[in-house]
Amino acid sequence: MKKSLLILMMVIYLMPALAQEGNIYNVLAYGAKGDGRTDDAPSLQHAIDACSEHGGGRVWLPAGKTFLSGPLQLKSNVELYLDANAVLLANPDESIYHLSAFGSNEGEGMLWLWAKEARNIRLAGMGTIDGNGVRFMGRELSDSYELKPVTTFDPRPHVLTLIGVTGVQIHDLTIREGAYWTVHLVGCDDVVIDGINLLNNLKIRNGDGIDIDHSRNVRVSNCHITSGDDCICLKNRREYAQYGPCHDIVVTNCTMTSRSCAIKIGSENMDSIYNVSFDNCVITRSNRGLGIQNRDEGTVTDVVFSNIIMDLQLWSDVWWGKAEPIYVTSYPRADGNNKDANWRFPKGETHGRCGEVSRIYFNNIVATSENGCFVGGDVIGKVNHVYFNNVKLRHRRVTNYATGMADLRPCRDKQMTKIRKYDCWYSKVTESKLDIETIM
Numbered sequence: 349m350k351k352s353l354l355i356l357m358m359v360i361y362l363m364p365a366l367a368q369e370g371n372i373y374n375v376l377a378y379g380a381k382g383d384g385r386t387d388d389a390p391s392l393q394h395a396i397d398a399c400s401e402h403g404g405g406r407v408w409l410p411a412g413k414t415f416l417s418g419p420l421q422l423k424s425n426v427e428l429y430l431d432a433n434a435v436l437l438a439n440p441d442e443s444i445y446h447l448s449a450f451g452s453n454e455g456e457g458m459l460w461l462w463a464k465e466a467r468n469i470r471l472a473g474m475g476t477i478d479g480n481g482v483r484f485m486g487r488e489l490s491d492s493y494e495l496k497p498v499t500t501f502d503p504r505p506h507v508l509t510l511i512g513v514t515g516v517q518i519h520d521l522t523i524r525e526g527a528y529w530t531v532h533l534v535g536c537d538d539v540v541i542d543g544i545n546l547l548n549n550l551k552i553r554n555g556d557g558i559d560i561d562h563s564r565n566v567r568v569s570n571c572h573i574t575s576g577d578d579c580i581c582l583k584n585r586r587e588y589a590q591y592g593p594c595h596d597i598v599v600t601n602c603t604m605t606s607r608s609c610a611i612k613i614g615s616e617n618m619d620s621i622y623n624v625s626f627d628n629c630v631i632t633r634s635n636r637g638l639g640i641q642n643r644d645e646g647t648v649t650d651v652v653f654s655n656i657i658m659d660l661q662l663w664s665d666v667w668w669g670k671a672e673p674i675y676v677t678s679y680p681r682a683d684g685n686n687k688d689a690n691w692r693f694p695k696g697e698t699h700g701r702c703g704e705v706s707r708i709y710f711n712n713i714v715a716t717s718e719n720g721c722f723v724g725g726d727v728i729g730k731v732n733h734v735y736f737n738n739v740k741l742r743h744r745r746v747t748n749y750a751t752g753m754a755d756l757r758p759c760r761d762k763q764m765t766k767i768r769k770y771d772c773w774y775s776k777v778t779e780s781k782l783d784i785e786t787i788m
Contacts, residue, residue, distance in 0.1 A: 418444040421464075427472060429473045431473055433474075447459040451587050457504045475521065513537075523547070535561070548574055557574075557575040557606075558573070559578075564593075579611065580612070604632075622651075627652075636673075643678075648704075648705045649704070656713050675754070724776060737781075
């Protein structure tokens with residue numbers, strides 16, 4: 349009896365060492381159940397911490413298990429690896445999410461998987477990260493879910509938020525059902541996202557795919573993204589001004605579907621966005637195709653969109669956009685009293701202003717849509733040097749929604765403006781060139 353007790357005590361004492369095989373840390377050996385019912389966050393965090401403290405390696409989630417989990421902090425030099433048929437599932441208990449995804453601004457969701465000021469973080473494998481999004485929604489509507497009423501605190505968790513991380517790799521995973529933003533890169537440098545399936549519910553509002561925020565040297569390739577909100581969005585949020593401009597971004601070989609704008613720059617942009625390339629992509633059933641939506645004092649310059657095929661259609665006004673294949677705008681942000689209004693304008697100001705959009709290039713674009721393109725700014729020359737080369741627009745009606753309008757939200761003055769339905773409409777734009785063929 350004493351011998352058995354001694355052996356048991358030795359096993360418990362040596363559990364961390366036994367859990368490590370080389371530099372692989374099996375979360376089951378750290379007490380994770382993987383039964384889909386038990387919150388495994390303490391065990392998963394223990395494995396992540398041990399891995400990082402011992403110089404790094406792989407935290408392994410084995411095949412065939414569902415690991416329900418509350419918030420997890422990722423650490424430097426750790427690879428979170430999910431085997432085929434392994435699922436990491438967000439705990440739907442709203443009360444356990446306490447850390448805001450935007451610091452002092454608690455109005456736009458909480459952290460689930462996150463890291464801050466770390467290095468060399470990798471997420472990979474053939475498994476699935478599931479944000480359990482519908483569990484955080486209200487009533488289902490025709491083409492969206494209602495948002496639950498909130499005041500200053502929104503408990504919906506973002507799936508993955510990386511803040512000030514250098515050296516990020518996300519490979520091969522399926523990431524699905526985000527309740528809010530899905531992959532949010534804040535102030536990150538040297539990022540590779542390759543070969544992932546990012547499959548959000550198309551009815552979930554604010555369900556962005558990949559948000560590249562104050563980040564640089566980012567490469568996104570070979571991804572399939574479905575997203576209720578923007579599939580890929582570049583921005584500079586005011587909460588993270590210390591991380592500087594967003595620049596040197598490449599997106600290629602991706603397929604996308606969105607109820608909002610498939611590829612968007614803005615609307616939050618208090619700094620500068622420049623040196624950006626989107627190439628060789630296909631967009632289907634989206635409410636807007638390629639959008640620059642500058643609504644703050646920042647600038648957008650030197651952006652190239654090339655070799656892109658789009659099939660667009662109108663959705664309800666819950667979603668921003670009016671099926672514009674191409675949309676390039678700079679208008680001052682709307683004044684408002686929404687839950688995070690204090691974060692929308694520079695400190696001490698109550699009215700916004702918008703910056704220049706210039707040197708924007710569209711090459712070899714083919715679009716089928718219910719509506720035309722729109723390029724415009726609040727004053728003459730605010731938007732300038734916008735070039736269209738071999739752009740082909742084909743008109744096709746597939747819904748009964750009204751067309752012939754461009755959506756300017758979130759604009760301070762008018763929210764909609766009339767445009768020619770099947771063409772490209774310019775407003776106060778200078779130094780630009782059109783090579784557009786419209787097919788009726």
